[in-house]
Amino acid sequence: MDIDRVKQIARVFLTETYGIELSIPVERNNRLRTTQGRYVIKHDDTPLRIELSGQTLEYGTEGAIIGIVKHECIHYALHQLGKPYQDGSAYFEAELKKHDAPRTGTCFIGKLYTFTCDDCGQVGETWRKQLTLTPEKYRTTCCRGTLTWIGEKIYNGSNELLY
Ligand SMILES: [Zn+2]
Ligand SMILES: [Zn+2]
Structure with a gap:
């Protein structure tokens, strides 16, 4: 999705809501890799x-992006309104629910590289592209064994992936 489209969605959501x-x-x-979006504030708030x-x-997907945009907008709006706006605060979480926005850390969007552990066969995932180029430099966490790169997976946000 185009960033201008995102701005448009944010603008409409904030004024209407x-x-x-x-x-x-x-x-x-x-x-940004491990998070889909974020609301950035200066140290002086x-x-x-x-x-x-x-x-x-x-x-x-369009639906997943809209959810993330809403989530970040709710941080911004509650902050502006002087309400609790941090992830995990009850007030913030209730607003997410009310507006059908995802909680933090509940969805992952992006490309992940998958590999198997040469010792036990377990499949793992990483976002580090470097692993596909020099797999010999890495060791698996399960067995500290060598690994074989097997492919890549794209998550579009419509399937939930929990850490
Ligand atoms: Zn958040
Ligand atoms: Zn293993």
């Missing part, structure tokens, strides 16, 4: 921006 203007940038961040990972924009 909270009557709040989107006054911070919404940006694509290709370095000033809202800075909302970021979405490149992988999310690249591979996420």
Whole structure:
């Protein structure tokens, strides 16, 4: 999904739901890996921006992306309104539920590389592309054995993957 489309969704959601203007940038961040999006604030509590990972924009389904955008917008809106806005706080979690937005860490979007442990055969996944290039430099966590790279998997956010 295009970042401009994301901004549009964020703007509409914020005005319709909270009557709040989107006054911070919404940006694509290709370095975000383990999280799909984030709400960034300065150390002095000033809202800075909302970021979405490149992988999310690249591979996420429309529904999954909308859910993530809503999640980050709710952080921003509650912060603006002076309400508890952190992941895990009861107030924030209730708002997520109310607006059908996913909780943090419940969905993964992106490309993962899969491998098997040469000792026990267990299949593992990693987002480190380097592993496919130099598998000999890595050891599995199960057996500290060598591994064989077998392929890649793309998660689009419609299937839940829990850590
Ligand atoms: Zn969050
Ligand atoms: Zn093993």
